Amino acid sequence: MLNFFIAAVMGLLLRAVFVWELNWLDYKNMLHGHSHVALLGWLYIGFFLMIHGRFLSKEMASKPIYSWLFWLTQMAVTGMMVAFPLQGYAGFSIFFSSLHILLSYLFVFRVWKDHNKEDVQITLLLKTALSLLVLSTLGVWAVAVIMGSGGGGGILYQVAIQFYLHFQFNGWLLFALLTLVLKDFKPVIPWSGFRIVYWLILSSQILTFALVLFWAYKWNWAYYINAVGVVIQLVGLGAILFSKKIAAQKPSLSFSSVAKQFLMLALIVGLIRVAFQTLLVVPVLAEMAVFLRVFIIGFIHLNMLGLFSAYLMFSFFNTYASGSSEDVLKPAIWPFYLGFIGSEMLLFAQGFYIWQKWGTLTYFHEGMFLLSCFLPLGIFIYMYLFHRNSHNGVEMLSIEV
Incomplete structure (x- = not known):
């Protein structure tokens, strides 16, 4: 933290x-x-x-x-x-x-x-996450080789960086998150159905790297491969929903109210993430997304803060904060929400203005700075309240003993 x-x-x-x-x-x-x-x-x-x-x-x-x-x-x-x-x-x-x-x-x-290794489904997802973590680092070693040969700043250099980021966000972190989801919610999915969904999700994440190649080299075939990857991802998502409907048993879950807030944020952002990727099958939207820096920054933060960070916060709250402590930690939620949602809305609004050639938003940078203040504020409040509550808990425990 x-x-x-x-x-x-x-x-x-x-x-x-x-x-x-x-x-x-x-x-x-x-x-x-x-x-x-x-x-x-x-x-x-x-x-x-x-x-x-x-x-x-x-x-x-x-x-x-x-x-x-x-x-x-x-x-x-x-x-x-x-x-x-x-x-x-x-x-x-x-x-x-x-x-x-x-x-x-x-x-x-x-x-x-x-x-x-008792649960074969969790083992498969975890090993996939670890494998994609190693795969992503090939991009870093490629960057070192490219820089050593004097190609730093070129297209190949940028592709290597994007390779690393793609297989971090769409590989290692995504499958690590899915592994936690499976552990948290324990859906009962038949192995045959799980295996199909697994390969659909994995292949879609690999194929959508073609969007980077489309951005770098303007290859039309790369655009179509990305479109195929997006469609496969939608099929995989539909298969998950269908599988849960017919095969999953609703587990008895008891999450703190604070944990639920972050879980809901991660769920909503996950759906928005899929929706954004789906829209990129439209050529004009694909070009807009890969060439406007403000959209790229917005999408990166959408993943890092709204999906992966929110689910980590859910896991932390669910693991360490329960009972009376959840009320103590509630003040940390709203600065986090305001900083994340406000800055994302402003970023994408600015990108839309530029895309439509309407110029830029008045006081955009001042607004981004002001909204960005809330994110470290929320994190600091969380750390302070969690530390104080943990300290008080230790004192109470010592008194009882």
């Missing part, structure tokens, strides 16, 4: 650049720091903890290797947190980025061997 807070503050500074002159801040370097801390310090470590805590037996989870992995990973994140804003892609930042990747390989290897 502290990494999440720092990433949000970095994002706030990036908004401030367009409102005031901040000569001491290098925008591009800070952007690298913001994105690395958000993706690797918050989402990666968040799913690391969920996987470690929920898919390993107590005996396996207590192995010292996981504590070492956690703290070494956090050291790598801290190194990137400092190095990227100061120097961009250079010696120290590249070292810590490479260290993080190598540590993630070790994490994949250990979890692959140590996780509880």
Whole structure:
């Protein structure tokens, strides 16, 4: 959560650049720091903890290797947190980025061997998430090779970065989330139906990478492959809904009111995400989405904050906050909601204005800065209230003992 807070503050500074002159801040370097801390310090470590805590037996989870992995990973994140804003892609930042990747390989290897293999469906989703995590890092190594050969900033360089991001968002993080969903809600889906849905979802995520190739090289065939991937994704989503209707047993679930808020946000954003991808089968909308930077930023934040972060927050609240503590933590929800939803609406409104050639929204940057203040505020309130409530809980426990 502290990494999440720092990433949000970095994002706030990036908004401030367009409102005031901040000569001491290098925008591009800070952007690298913001994105690395958000993706690797918050989402990666968040799913690391969920996987470690929920898919390993107590005996396996207590192995010292996981504590070492956690703290070494956090050291790598801290190194990137400092190095990227100061120097961009250079010696120290590249070292810590490479260290993080190598540590993630070790994490994949250990979890692959140590996780509880009783549920074959969860095992399949978890192993797929881990495999796609490794696959995504090929884009990072390709970036290093391209930069070493003097091709930094070119189209191939951009494609390599997009390869990494695509298989993070549409690979590792998506399947890690689906694994948690299966664990949380325990739907009873026949293996034959589950296998069909699994291959539909996996193939659709691979095929939709073609949109990046369409953006980079204007290949018409890449546009059609992306369209096929989108259609397959819709079929997979329909199959999930149908399978749940005919085969799933409604589990007896009891979530805190705070957890439900984040669960609802993740569900709504997940549906919006699929709807956006579906709209991109229209050629004019596909070109708009891949060429207007404001839409790209909006879609990235939609995934990071509205889907993956919201589900992580749901998992944290559901795991650690229950009973009377949920009322204490409620004040953290609305700043998070306001910061996320408000900035997303403003981003997409700005993109629509530019697309329609109406110019730009008045006070757009000032509005983005103001709305972006609420996100770190919500995270800070959560950390403060959670820490205070946990401290009070320890005191009460000691008194009872």
